[in-house]
Amino acid sequence: MGWVDNAIWWHVYPLGFCGAPIREPDESAHGPRLLRLVNWLDYAVELGASGMLLGPVFASHTHGYDSLDQFHLDRRLGSDDNLAELITQCHARGLRIIFDGVFSHASAQHPALLRALQQGPDSPEAALFDVDWQAPGGPQPRVFEGHADLVRFNHETKETENYVTEVMCHWLDRGIDGWRLDAAYSIEPAFWSRVLPRVREHNPQAWILGEVIHGDYPEFVAASGVDSVTQYELWKAIWSSIKEKNLFELDWSLKRHNEFLAHFIPNTFIGNHDVTRIASTLGEEGAVTALAILLTVGGIPSIYSGDEQGFTGIKEDRLGGDDAVRPAFPDSPAQLAPWGWDTYRAHQDLIGLRRRHPWLTSATTQPLSLDNTAYTYRVTARDGERSPDYLEVHINLESHPHVIILDSSGTELWRQQ
Template sequence: MWVDHAIWWQVYPLGFTGAEPVAQPGRPVVHRLERLEKWLDYAIELGCSGLLLGPVFASETHGYDTVDHFRIDPRLGDDADFDRLIAAAHARGLRVALDGVFNHVARSFVGPPEWLRRGADGSHDTFEGHEQLVALDHSQPAVAQYVADVLRHWLARGVDGWRLDVAYAVPPEFWQGVFAQVRPEYPDAWFFGEVIHGDYAGYVAKSGLDSITQYELWKAIWSSLNDGNFFELSYALGRHDALLDTFAPQTFVGNHDVTRLATRLEDERHIGHALAILFTVAGVPSIYAGDEQAFRGLKEDRIGGDDAIRPEFPDSPHDLAVDGWPTYRLHQRLIGVRRRNPWLVRGRTTVEHLTNQTAALRTSHDDRQVLLLLNTSDDTYHFPISATGLQVAAQPENTPPPANPVEVRAHSWTLLA
């Protein structure tokens, strides 16, 4: 399937294009989606093959409070702008996936009020206490029909896949019913759900989703680097590997909901370690726009707490700060290895050597393999393992080739393939 070769560049359009934070009904349409077209070649040069868009539908504020799933947010543009963006992406070979918010809607949602779930006291149920986010009643066939109709509508307009927001709060059987209507008509569409924790494989099996967001691995990557504890990473990789019996997880080290990687890591020398892990273990990886330039941003638990991680981008890539380009080039090198070894999407990773601050991760499939050597200690480390038949495929920028491929300098890493 095409998704086996997918590497997504994730964009949060409302922030990226500088849209005003609150929609004003009656205001003229502002054609901001066209700004994204200037960045498509940038995404391709990065090595990506897909554009993963955050919310683009009419909403009240941040996009996750949808008003109408059939209408492009007028702060971003209109149907013609959307169609032009899809055409421009497809002309470059980029797949496009949309963000579908179907667990909850805005209070001004255009659908019938009886589609909204009510609590025992008769008031509307809300999503995790957010008063402006009202839960849909997923027990109603009409709601399932509506969601299926939305998915089909945009698939017919050229969309290739969907991220299903807050999938974990929706009964898995609901998705099964929706997909039963959609998949016969669009068998090549890819659907992945946002699930934070729990039984990932079980939810996929019950829901019919193709994939799940791998938050457990995300946490283990940055946490193990910060704590000097690769045993946490090893444990998470064992659980990650077991998921491959059911599905290929959607992997990431950053997205629109979490603190930026460059801010999260306590030692900036370890950014490359995190990226090397991401691009050498199984899954369908995504890069959150700006992370490839080492953008910084702290997510805070308050109103407006996402602003720092969802900034406006300059008019074109030429306007980016110069100090971000080394991280961009690092992404390019690692994505290049990934694309030359597409089997990695379902490769199995074994931890061949492990200490608190060093790890050797060998990912293989049939007779193919890559070997990632990680060292976060203050000393050069000689890994007591075999690298026969492998050559250096990637290292930190401006690092001289090692005399011995299994010898890694302090706070460095080596990828052999």
């Protein structure tokens, strides 16, 4: 998978970014909001990103993960032509683009589900959904993780397998470069092992990322056939070790990370649309320290839009609890507040350092010294591949978070300001 070897994703949640109303939208909310993203593509390139990782863009009931039609753009974001224009504009700048595939569940208002419930278990669309047809009081759709408005697809049927394959190939044919599989962990890997070979036969270059939170990452990759999974273990260790001044946790996680890298290249991150902003957890200094760790270890990193400006936002367990981490952005980068540009430049510097050392994608780490508040690790290419060089990363949390990065000759490459 040559093109993804050195990918760095800029991760965007489009409905929030583009200012679409999330709850109880009506026809007055329709409009070509997605084109606002075109104004940000040069900004993403200047940041150092090589691609856009988009959250859900398809027609949905509210937040995008309750889909109504995965063959068309959500009308709150515009038309299918607007989506085609975004793909064209990304590729014109050398940016890859991957979509968020929500194939675990759909909206309880999905038209096909409503028809199936009305027409019964022998209806043409009934096999798409996981419904208890014998439930007391009438047919009862099974739901995703207790959310009554998110109805499970039936992943045991050929109809669902064909549906997911068709959606994935449909958008690959229209120019996207891959898929993030939302809640991939909630579906038996055997389902993906049936779908993904069909998708790869159609488009061998597609990159497939599975959302997996806990469990045996290498086993999931091997059983499902995905290329990568989300490295939540490392995400947690990075922020927690800095916040608690316990760098032993980071060291433990990096040893685990080395083991994962022997099997696949994980998607690494310090922020996404589902978690509290890194700057809210660690403050500005701590967030930059976390970034330095992210960009000096193996993996395919993603930067959640706004983190590169030091955006803050706390995720809460309530209705609307994601809003703070999924805000609307201004029409263009020129309208950003001035205080975030130092953080942006730190991102540019560290992404630039990573690009000058492309072997970092599969690099492994070795601890050189370690205590609660000070940690030095050496980063080397796996098995000496591509480069005999190495980097040394010195982290010190004693008085305030601080990182220094040296090359193999002892030359200082970057120092946290």
